[in-house]
Amino acid sequence: MANTKSSIPSHIKAWVYSEYGNIEEVLKFDENVPTPHLKEDQVLIKAVAAALNPVDYKRALGHFKDIDSPLPKTAPGYDVAGVVVRVGNQVKKFQVGDEVYGDVNEVTLDHPMTIGSLAEYTAVEEKVLAQKPSNLGFVEAASLPLAIITAYQGLETAEFSAGKSILVLGGAGGVGSLVIQIAKHVLGASKIAATASTAKLELLRNLGADLPIDYTKENFEEFPEKFDVVYDAVGQSERALKAVKEEGKVVTILPPGTPPAIPFLLTSDGALLEKLRPYLESGKVKPILDPKSPFPFSHTVEAFSYLKTNRATGKVVIHPIP
Structure with a gap:
């Protein structure tokens, strides 16, 4: 070199x-x-x-x-x-x-x-x-880097913490796949739901999703169960707002988003990558x-x-x- x-x-x-x-x-x-x-x-x-x-x-x-x-x-x-x-x-x-x-x-x-x-x-x-x-x-x-920092800082923006439930829209994508893992293994989610196409539902389970949702067959916003946080990685903030609890928060990474969903863009941060390093080196986050x-x-x-x-x-x- x-x-x-x-x-x-x-x-x-x-x-x-x-x-x-x-x-x-x-x-x-x-x-x-x-x-x-x-x-x-x-x-x-x-x-x-x-x-x-x-x-x-x-x-x-x-x-x-x-x-x-x-x-x-x-x-x-x-x-x-x-x-x-x-x-x-x-x-x-x-x-x-x-x-x-x-x-x-x-x-x-x-x-x-x-x-x-x-x-x-x-x-x-x-x-x-x-x-x-x-x-x-x-x-x-x-x-x-971009995906894992976006995942973590987006969860921070939504004030996600241990014991809360979350719905991840686009759970098989670059950001969504890391949101699931961080919510579960780093922040201690109580329940994780996530959307993907039929062929990717098994991946969602392997990542740690408790409730994989096939978006080609089901409308998540019609579920009776609502979530503390909805993390929108696909640009569906209007639908996401129908799936969140009254006091919950929706964060979207595709601005502008539908208010009161919170539009979010990352700030690149080497210190955060260092903070997450133990979870990567242990294999908890892949x-x-x-x-x-x-x-x-x-x-x-x-x-x-x-x-x-x-x-x-x-x-x-x-x-x-x-």
């Missing part, structure tokens, strides 16, 4: 877009992107694996261009796992050779990095990174990878096309890079 200044190239391979549009059409492979400049509080990571997220293709469509980093050239990607090859002068937690992972953008939509995780090297602030859990490979680790993962770096466009079908189970990951 490259770990000296002289062995880090001046230009790198990356997937980039130079105009807004459908990501499958605008994303291009570029093998001559300048290596990101390292700030004092950053580390330079040689990326080994990266996960894809819906925010990547929504950003490419220009949905957030008023607060996005400016074009002409953007390499998308939030989640990364890799090896530290250079450290800024103010960095205290990491040194060259450390295996790390994280969501590279502290604030999801406010001027995200121009060179994200779909590049050979990326320069990342120390505070959003954590040591890779010792029992996880790079592919598994890359699948986690990353869930889509069976098609990983996609090779050369098939990144194909991977985005698959992610956009909304049929993925768990996370879609790119590996190796490049």
